[in-house]
Amino acid sequence: MRRLPPVHRTRRDWAADLALLLFAACFAAISSQSIPVDGAPGPAWRAVDQLVGGLGCAAVLLRRRWPTQLAVALLLAGSQAHYLTGPAMVALFTVAANRPWRVTAWVAALAFAPLPAVLWQLPELSQDRASSAGTYFALLAGAIGWGLFRRSRRQLIASLRERAELAEADAELRAERARREAREEIAREMHDVLGHRLSLLSVHAGALEFNTGASRDEITTAAGVIRASAHLALRDLRQVIGVLRTDPANGDRPQPELADLPRLVAEARTAGGSIELIGPPADPAPPPLVGRTAYRIVQEALTNARKHAPDAAVTIRVAGRPAGRLTVEVTNSAPPTAAPTRRESGGHGLLGLTERARLAGGELRAGPAGGGFLVCAWLPWPAVAEKEGGR
Secondary structure (H helix, E strand, C coil): CCCCCCCCCCHHHHHHHHHHHHHHHHHHHHHCCCCCCCCCCCHHHHHHHHHHHHHHHHHHHHCCCCHHHHHHHHHHHHCCCCCCHHHHHHHHHHHHHHCCHHHHHHHHHHHCCCHHHHHHHHHHCCHHHHHHHHHHHHHHHHHHHHHHHHHHHHHHHHHHHHHHHHHHHHHHHHHHHHHHHHHHHHHHHHHHHHHHHHHHHHHHHHHHHHCCCCCHHHHHHHHHHHHHHHHHHHHHHHHHHHHHHCCHHHCCCCCCCHHHHHHHHHHHHCCCCCEEEECCCCCCCCCHHHHHHHHHHHHHHHHHHHHHCCCCCEEEEEEECCCEEEEEEEEECCCCCCCCCCCCCCCHHHHHHHHHHHHCCCEEEEEEECCEEEEEEEEEECCCCCCCCCC
16 A cells, blocks of 8 residues: 655644644634534533544644545534534635645535535524524535635746746846857957958968068068058957947947948958949948948958959949848959869858848858859848947
8 A cells, every 4th residue: 555655844834734723623612502403412422522523623634635535524524513614614625725626626516415405495494503504505615715715826826936937037048149149249240350350461471471572662561551450450359359348239339331341442452452342322321230231241252352262353342222222242253373262151251241141131142153252142221221229
């Protein structure tokens, strides 16, 4: 036979059980004089009735381990004993508050099973007995109703606690996602900005290394470009690190826009490349997010062209209009000398640009074209430029 696990009561549980035991005993003592009894019972019957009532009150302490069995036993014994109404009310309250709905319904049906017979005999009952019967069933109904109320309240509290826990977990997930997106944004910024600057350094340093017969003026010019590029790279790095130390939503960090493309192309031309810029539209300017995304796409495309197709001619076309879309095309011809071939899928830079375009609501495609390489992006350009909300 399987043994039931012991019931562990807290101090609060003990206080509640003892309070209910005291309630059952006081109810039995107070109502003993008002219960009508047929005939004139002798002292022995009275003693047995009181003993059974005392045992019923003590049995209230078993309500946590066997609530259903206790309720059934007290209801059946209560049909013969007169001091078990209080313990029966406690047992019914416990069943309604803690047991499943079906069990509660069966126990309630047992409790009110005598009601039809009482109603049938009601015209023949004396006023005292009819009043006592009505009070008895009303007390049982009140005990069941109070237990159901406690059950509903406990379930509501549990539901609210679960909602609060889920909301807290969801808030943590949103915060973690926001932190991850911020880290990815910073990583893209570092890749785009520093990759462009360092590629210029690499080109000019390589020219000095291999052009051993360069004149002093050429060396001075290349050294100046290297120094300026290194200075700009350090400045951009300080800006990105400043974002890590402060709130990136404060908007203090200057961001490139589409109008900065000519300056970007001028810097790239100092490396000796042939770069043609067609566009961008001067007025009106696209929204900041669209302009910044287009700038980063061109910047990364120029960096990749210097890495994989040095000395190749690059053509940049930027066109668009409001209520339409902004188109950015960067094409480089086949390099005059053999160079490492880019895979169609691109590297991390192209993957980052594809993600940038997607976040801006557009799309980007890149791949070989006519012996060279083509990067083409389409970005939405709303009819009315929206103000960027702190990011």
